[in-house]
Amino acid sequence: MKTLEDLKALREKLKGDIKVRQKQGTKIIIGMGTCCIAAGAREVMSAVLDELAVRKLNDVQVQQTGCIGMCEKEVLLDVIRPDEPRITYGNVKPADVKRIIADHVVNGRIIEDLVVGKIEQEG
Amino acid sequence: MQHIRAHVLVCAGTGCKSAGSKEVELAFQREIKAQGLADEVMVVETGCHGFCEYGPLVIVYPEGTFYSRVTAEDVPEIVESHLLKGRMVERLLYHEPMTHEMIPKYSDINFYKKQHRLVLAHCGTINPEQIEEYIAVGGYEGLGKALTLMTPEEVVEEVKKSGLRGRGGGGFPTGLKWSFAKQSVNDKKYVICNADEGDPGAFMDRSVLEGDPHKILEGMAICGYAIGADEGYIYVRAEYPLAIKRLRVAIEQAEAMGFLGENIFSSGFNFQIHIKEGAGAFVCGEETALMASIEGKRGMPRPRPPFPAVSGLWGKPTNINNVETFANVPQIIVNGADWYCQFGTEKSKGTKVFALTGKINNTGLAEVPMGITMREIIYDIGGGINNGKKFKAVQIGGPSGGCLPEELLDLPIDYDSLTAVGAMMGSGGLVVMDEDTCMVDVAKFFLNFTQSESCGKCTPCREGTKRMLEILTRITEGQGREGDIELLENMAKNIKETALCGLGQTAPNPVLSTLKYFRNEYEAHIKEKRCPAGVCEKMAVYTITDKCKGCGLCAKTCPVKAISGTLKQQHVIDQAICIKCGACMSVCPFKAITKG
Ligand SMILES: Cc1cc2nc3c(=O)[nH]c(=O)nc-3n(C[C@H](O)[C@H](O)[C@H](O)COP(=O)(O)O)c2cc1C
Ligand code: FES
Numbered sequence: 001m002k003t004l005e006d007l008k009a010l011r012e013k014l015k016g017d018i019k020v021r022q023k024q025g026t027k028i029i030i031g032m033g034t035c036c037i038a039a040g041a042r043e044v045m046s047a048v049l050d051e052l053a054v055r056k057l058n059d060v061q062v063q064q065t066g067c068i069g070m071c072e073k074e075v076l077l078d079v080i081r082p083d084e085p086r087i088t089y090g091n092v093k094p095a096d097v098k099r100i101i102a103d104h105v106v107n108g109r110i111i112e113d114l115v116v117g118k119i120e121q122e123g
Numbered sequence: 124m125q126h127i128r129a130h131v132l133v134c135a136g137t138g139c140k141s142a143g144s145k146e147v148e149l150a151f152q153r154e155i156k157a158q159g160l161a162d163e164v165m166v167v168e169t170g171c172h173g174f175c176e177y178g179p180l181v182i183v184y185p186e187g188t189f190y191s192r193v194t195a196e197d198v199p200e201i202v203e204s205h206l207l208k209g210r211m212v213e214r215l216l217y218h219e220p221m222t223h224e225m226i227p228k229y230s231d232i233n234f235y236k237k238q239h240r241l242v243l244a245h246c247g248t249i250n251p252e253q254i255e256e257y258i259a260v261g262g263y264e265g266l267g268k269a270l271t272l273m274t275p276e277e278v279v280e281e282v283k284k285s286g287l288r289g290r291g292g293g294g295f296p297t298g299l300k301w302s303f304a305k306q307s308v309n310d311k312k313y314v315i316c317n318a319d320e321g322d323p324g325a326f327m328d329r330s331v332l333e334g335d336p337h338k339i340l341e342g343m344a345i346c347g348y349a350i351g352a353d354e355g356y357i358y359v360r361a362e363y364p365l366a367i368k369r370l371r372v373a374i375e376q377a378e379a380m381g382f383l384g385e386n387i388f389s390s391g392f393n394f395q396i397h398i399k400e401g402a403g404a405f406v407c408g409e410e411t412a413l414m415a416s417i418e419g420k421r422g423m424p425r426p427r428p429p430f431p432a433v434s435g436l437w438g439k440p441t442n443i444n445n446v447e448t449f450a451n452v453p454q455i456i457v458n459g460a461d462w463y464c465q466f467g468t469e470k471s472k473g474t475k476v477f478a479l480t481g482k483i484n485n486t487g488l489a490e491v492p493m494g495i496t497m498r499e500i501i502y503d504i505g506g507g508i509n510n511g512k513k514f515k516a517v518q519i520g521g522p523s524g525g526c527l528p529e530e531l532l533d534l535p536i537d538y539d540s541l542t543a544v545g546a547m548m549g550s551g552g553l554v555v556m557d558e559d560t561c562m563v564d565v566a567k568f569f570l571n572f573t574q575s576e577s578c579g580k581c582t583p584c585r586e587g588t589k590r591m592l593e594i595l596t597r598i599t600e601g602q603g604r605e606g607d608i609e610l611l612e613n614m615a616k617n618i619k620e621t622a623l624c625g626l627g628q629t630a631p632n633p634v635l636s637t638l639k640y641f642r643n644e645y646e647a648h649i650k651e652k653r654c655p656a657g658v659c660e661k662m663a664v665y666t667i668t669d670k671c672k673g674c675g676l677c678a679k680t681c682p683v684k685a686i687s688g689t690l691k692q693q694h695v696i697d698q699a700i701c702i703k704c705g706a707c708m709s710v711c712p713f714k715a716i717t718k719g
Binding site: 001002003004007008010011014015017018020024030033034037045046048049050051052053057058060061062063064065066098113 | 125126127128129130132162163165184185186207208209210248253256258259260261263264267268271272380381382387388389691
């Protein structure tokens with residue numbers, strides 16, 4: 001280690017690897033009930049994880065949830081940006097993931113044609 | 124490559140390992156692979172969380188879900204339910220002992236919520252065997268800052284200003300100690316980390332070494348720079364194999380990355396660290412005995428002065444600090460003394476890690492700001508007394524600390540307040556005792572420990588503690604004499620004043636503090652030949668109540684024929700013959716025999 005700047009740069013690089021264990025920014029929640037999995041939730045999940053990796057968005061938190069009873073709209077994917085309403089997208093296909101991440105997760109623009117629900121500020 | 128969405132942290136501290144956490148970890152690796160999640164879920168080994176009683180512990184992020192007492196058999200369910208489908212496995216969640224409430228999140232558990240973790244901040248959240256994780260949380264920035272932006276004088280001043288005091292027992296101001304070693308002129312100086320941790324029941328130093336070893340290396344290197352030393356020793360007891368292993372790994376990694384070795388941060392400063400395994404004699408934790416032990420001599424204390432700062436290891440100026448003391452240093456340098464001063468009381472800054480044990484619901488490590496009350500530690504963090512019993516006393520400060528009664532539960536604790544009431548901070552052992560405890564017996568227990576650990580070099584400690592122990596023993600056996608209390612007090616005073624080292628000087632503390640706060644118990648033993656708590660076997664009085672059906676089993680069992688009576692009638696015990704063995708009580712089918 002030559003300089004303090006070297007160390008700080010290295011830290012910046014390594015920080016992302018443990019982000020999952022710390023408080024994070026935007027949350028993506030994917031429905032993973034048995035029915036959702038049948039509807040292709042795993043594939044959507046993979047697409048999300050791939051896209052996040054490509055864009056190096058390592059402070060986005062990805063969670064799953066059980067079936068919420070809107071099975072006909074599966075796969076369901078929610079995006080919660082800090083201090084913004086929780087947006088639920090329905091009938092999400094792996095092909096939609098790039099758009100959701102680029103427009104909504106990164107730039108905060110909701111993709112209205114995919115929205116099936118909106119909840120103000122959940123805890 | 125995929126975004127790693129979940130981390131499964133499996134505790135690999137000594138406690139959880141012995142409860143089978145390695146098997147749990149392997150099961151996770153296997154099951155995650157089997158479910159095709161290997162690219163998106165990572166398994167991480169961590170150090171101790173200080174909550175070993177509930178181990179093996181597993182924490183799943185990003186949710187921060189806390190699973191306790193996990194076995195390898197539970198793993199497939201966690202993987203399938205939680206990691207695949209996002210549903211917590213409720214039966215493995217932690218329940219608050221008092222309210223039975225289920226608490227899914229790590230950070231919501233009372234035991235952790237009331238803590239303030241500075242020293243233990245990364246214990247249980249990073250992999251101690253990967254220097255990268257330490258760097259990711261800001262590791263070695265304190266060393267970098269000290270070496271490149273501060274002079275040694277400024278480092279010493281910062282530590283002085285922080286008010287940090289030694290966590291190894293004495294509470295000596297750390298910055299002042301460093302300034303002494305710095306002032307000593309010599310071309311060779313040493314830094315020693317005292318990781319002997321001899322107090323029975325204490326394991327805070329072990330947890331830091333196992334969970335965050337780089338922090339200690341960093342603290343020591345900063346000290347080396349400040350005082351002008353280029354070599355350090357960690358004296359760690361051989362009973363801590365995992366801590367030793369992790370330290371070795373850490374030293375290797377730190378050397379490879381240039382945080383130890385030559386010309387660190389291009390500053391011209393060189394520093395190397397060795398590990399010395401101690402064979403586990405209590406007195407070897409005393410600094411002069413410890414240095415003798417490193418030199419390959421018998422671990423015996425010598426009189427001070429000269430203090431180690433003047434003549435220490437191999438006669439060279441040496442600075443010796445405890446593990447927890449060093450663990451505080453990097454953050455003081457990074458965040459500054461003013462930041463550090465916001466925690467604690469006027470004369471005791473920062474936090475202290477306590478090892479909670481005894482008759483308490485949550486046993487484990489609790490790091491709290493100085494100035495917190497004992498009540499908060501025992502009830503809010505510790506979850507109160509076991510089995511709804513009543514609190515009686517808390518022994519604080521290890522075998523040479525003191526026993527404090529209920530009246531002092533609301534005392535804000537720091538170095539000085541504890542000394543003022545006859546206890547001491549010590550290394551931070553906290554043994555909670557309930558109403559079923561005999562305080563004379565407790566004093567005897569601790570004195571027995573220090574007596575057997577006395578190295579025998581000085582007479583007051585060698586002979587004095589032995590005589591005191593004899594007196595305590597006779598008191599608990601119903602042979603106490605008029606004047607014994609005064610004799611104990613007198614001897615205690617003399618030993619404290621004349622013993623060579625801290626061991627003897629503090630050994631009488633448990634006797635003195637129990638005499639101060641629980642004198643009536645001594646009096647009951649001596650004058651009434653009675654143990655109020657019913658603990659002292661030799662004073663127990665066994666009596667047969669009217670529940671007796673006269674079966675005669677007890678009379679047949681009694682080895683000294685102390686029981687007589689006619690068949691089908693209540694029997695009696697002749698107290699003059701009874702040897703208090705308790706055999707009658709254990710055979711009575713009608714529970715007709717009581718002990719009091
Ligand atoms: C009998 C005896 C045992 C001790 N055991 C330890 C120990 O296990 N760990 C420790 O850090 N200090 C122990 N000490 C205190 C050390 O002598 C020394 O004061 C301490 O390591 C200084 O570090 P500090 O200023 O950071 O507290 C012991 C002292 C005595 C008298
Ligand atoms: S070893 Fe796992 S909590 Fe202590």
